[in-house]
Amino acid sequence: MSLDARPTDDTLQWARRLVQFSTISHQSNLPLIECIADHLRALHIPLRLTWDDERRKANLYATIGAGKGGGVILSGHTDTVPWDGQAWTLDPLAAEVKDGRLYGRGSADMKGYIACCVAKARALQEANLPHEVHFAFSYDEEVGGFGVRAMVADLKEAGLAPVMCLVGEPTGMVPALAHKGVYRWRCCVKGKPAHSSLTPMAVNAIEAASRVIVKLTDMADRWRTEGPYHEGFDVPYTTAAVGVINGGIADNVVPEDCRFHYEFRNLPGADAAAMQAELAGHARRLEPPMHAVHAATGIRFEPIGDMPAFLSRPDEPAAKLAAKLAGRTDTTLVAFGTEAGVFQGAGISTVICGPGHIAQAHQPDEYVSLEQLALAERYVGRLIARDD
Numbered sequence: 587m588s589l590d591a592r593p594t595d596d597t598l599q600w601a602r603r604l605v606q607f608s609t610i611s612h613q614s615n616l617p618l619i620e621c622i623a624d625h626l627r628a629l630h631i632p633l634r635l636t637w638d639d640e641r642r643k644a645n646l647y648a649t650i651g652a653g654k655g656g657g658v659i660l661s662g663h664t665d666t667v668p669w670d671g672q673a674w675t676l677d678p679l680a681a682e683v684k685d686g687r688l689y690g691r692g693s694a695d696m697k698g699y700i701a702c703c704v705a706k707a708r709a710l711q712e713a714n715l716p717h718e719v720h721f722a723f724s725y726d727e728e729v730g731g732f733g734v735r736a737m738v739a740d741l742k743e744a745g746l747a748p749v750m751c752l753v754g755e756p757t758g759m760v761p762a763l764a765h766k767g768v769y770r771w772r773c774c775v776k777g778k779p780a781h782s783s784l785t786p787m788a789v790n791a792i793e794a795a796s797r798v799i800v801k802l803t804d805m806a807d808r809w810r811t812e813g814p815y816h817e818g819f820d821v822p823y824t825t826a827a828v829g830v831i832n833g834g835i836a837d838n839v840v841p842e843d844c845r846f847h848y849e850f851r852n853l854p855g856a857d858a859a860a861m862q863a864e865l866a867g868h869a870r871r872l873e874p875p876m877h878a879v880h881a882a883t884g885i886r887f888e889p890i891g892d893m894p895a896f897l898s899r900p901d902e903p904a905a906k907l908a909a910k911l912a913g914r915t916d917t918t919l920v921a922f923g924t925e926a927g928v929f930q931g932a933g934i935s936t937v938i939c940g941p942g943h944i945a946q947a948h949q950p951d952e953y954v955s956l957e958q959l960a961l962a963e964r965y966v967g968r969l970i971a972r973d974d
Contacts, residue, residue: 657718730891
């Protein structure tokens with residue numbers, strides 16, 4: 587496809603419309619969901635909504651060709667990361683088109699793909715496909731995949747059993763067959779405060795937390811030097827990292843509290859639960875000297891969120907379909923987490939393939955090229971011509 591290729595006006599207008607909705611994960615996505623739902627209702631396409639506990643956010647699951655069974659899910663998340671503090675030169679919500687690119691937060695990750703799906707809804711419906719096509723648009727992917735879990739549970743409860751899922755995260759339209767898992771935790775350390783001149787009478791929460799962090803670093807060093815390894819990833823081994831730490835109130839007060847956030851990014855097949863158990867076991871061994879000073883001290887862990895690892899094969903049904911739709915013979919792996927592992931865990935053959943590149947996602951002046959949108963539009967449209 588030529589570098590000046592463009593999607594149809596309908597697809598581009600849908601992409602611009604979706605980018606113009608602010609759907610940062612801590613905000614509601616309902617205006618965007620209702621915009622899509624109104625369009626699908628006008629086409630008499632049945633849909634299901636599942637909400638979060640506060641009913642501020644919703645997943646949308648729509649079925650074209652309902653009653654034909656099985657079918658293919660086209661999956662995308664509607665939430666985005668924020669842009670506070672980033673050096674944008676354009677309005678993140680203006681959805682400006684220039685120099686062969688659509689700019690705006692979520693343009694690459696992943697409203698461009700959702701737009702390609704919604705713009706093809708009428709054509710898919712009029713094609714009278716011999717199988718169902720499902721749109722699955724979720725909330726809260728960026729903060730732990732909470733929406734997609736509610737959606738998958740709802741499908742199971744309703745007895746719906748799609749056969750395949752095509753997750754449209756940005757892969758440059760190359761089918762991706764694997765990614766690492768992401769497991770995030772919060773460690774909370776309770777110490778005993780005192781004046782800093784009386785440290786033996788206190789339990790320093792920051793110092794205890796640092797001993798847990800050192801253990802986490804040692805674990806990460808072990809995985810780097812000893813493996814296991816999975817070639818093809820940018821970083822071919824499991825990693826761990828601390829992202830946020832807070833503690834202490836003054837230089838001359840032994841800190842009573844310290845909290846830090848950390849994550850494991852585990853290879854497919856690596857046991858993240860065992861990793862957390864190893865770290866928690868180390869923390870338990872730190873507690874007896876703390877309790878000797880004060881019984882109320884201690885270390886506890888709180889899960890923040892997780893996205894399971896994903897691993898498929900080129901001969902899986904979804905991978906074969908994505909290769910055919912994209913016109914590709916090559917595959918790739920991706921470093922970032924997606925909802926693919928959740929769908930796969932529900933017994934649905936899954937692959938990741940979508941427009942744009944992760945290097946542009948979450949960045950100032952995020953963009954997706956019009957050429958990539960055109961490729962994705964063609965990819966979705968080829969579902970109409972399926973002969974398998």
